[in-house]
Amino acid sequence: MTTETRMLSAPSRRAVSVRAIINNAGIGLALLALILFFSLASEFFLTANNITNILTQITINLILAVGMTFVILIGGIDLSVGSVMAFAAVVAGKAITLPGLGVVELIALACVAGLLTGLISGLLNGVISAYWGLPSFIITLGMLNIARGAALHVSDAQTIYSFPFAFEEFGSALIYGVPVVFLVALLITLLAWFVLNWTVFGRLLYGIGNNEEAVRLAGHHVFWLKVAAFTICGFTAGIAAIIYMARLSISSPIAGIGFELNAIAAVIIGGTSLAGGRGSVIGTLLGAFIIGVLANGLILIGLNDFMRQMITGVVIIVAVILDHYRAKYSAT
Incomplete structure (x- = not known):
């Protein structure tokens, strides 16, 4: 790391940390308000079974959103994660149902x-987007179709099932009422938090989102940093695929439709700027909780699917408007 980067990194880290605490406090208060509202609106909301359901339901979105945070921090976006998840699940599903292997070998091969x-898939997104300087929106939109078509082709448009019992048991396992799959998602979130806040790589991703040219002039390889961010996003889609398979005991080529939008929504609601350079993976965690609590609570109070989609859309729009004013406040 150069002298200039060291000189800038410490104050920048403190400034980002203070902003992150302020933003996350506001998001946390919004989450608490939602919990309070649904607790009063439904007697079933704060039951142990329902809390377990919420934690299980947000797991996949949280994992995808954590990976998406890396991409959005550099000013990019990945629209392919839902389709990549389906493709990875189908490939893993084919592997785990191969004949002639033991249970441990099948699970390891599938993973x-x-x-x-x-x-x-994430590596290809990053290389194509960064090498040719093309908008990641367009590249990942293409990958969305490629991965979805590949999933349908590999599976012959058929759902794959009959997984080993030990694998299915992992998907439904609980530790003191907490789903094991959620603990995996939480571990991934904490690892991402450490990488983004306490490594040179993480600080450089923030730097690219704020001023890509400054990072380049400081002697860092912006190309490979961008590729790494997209690769991490694709890798988390692969993790989400394994969790999805373990939870539902199937691999479907049409799984994950719209999951990319939920992941992006969690990141935006969590306070990460679409312009890049500002945000927190802890905010993403809170954003995923807000989406999960909102979806669960609206079901319990009896709203239909159409109303739930409309309300979720309004929440996303409000989050984007708030991000606009946060950006203006930060610039002053």
Whole structure:
């Protein structure tokens, strides 16, 4: 790391930390308000079973949103994560149902296959977008269609099932009422928080979002940093695919439709700027909780799917408007 970067990194880290605490406090208060409202509106909301349901339901979105945070921090976006998740799940599903192997070998093979599928997809997104300087919106839109078509082709448009019992048991396992799959998502979130806040790589991602040219002039390889951000996003889609398979005991080529929008929504609601350079993975965690609590609570109070979609859309728009004013406040 150069002298200039060291001189700038400490004050920048303190400034980002203060802003993150302020933003996350506001998001946390919004989450508490939602919890209070639904607790009063439905007697079933704060039951142990329903809390377990909420934690289970937000797991996949949280994992996808954590990966999406890396991409949005550099000013990009990844529209392909839902389709990549489906493709990774189908590849892993084919692997885990191969004949002639033991249970441990099948599970290990499936995990490696799913994770590599997600990683390679994210790597391709990053290389194509960064090398040619093309908008990630367009590149990942293309990958969305490629991955979805590949998922349908590999599976012959059929759902894959009949997984080993040990694998399915992992998807439904609880530790003191907390789903194991949620604990995996939480561990991923904490690891991402550490990387973004306490490593040079993480600080440089913030730097690219704020001033890409300054990072380049400081002697860092912006190309590979961008590729790494997209690769991480694809890798988390692979993790989400394995969790999805374990939870539902199937691999469907049409899984994950619209998941990219939920992941982006969690990141935006969590306070990460679409312009890049500002945000927090802890905010993303809170954003995923807000979406999960909102979806669960609206079901309990009896609203239909159409109303739930409308209300969720309003929340996203409000979050974008708030981000606009946060950006103006930060610039003054």
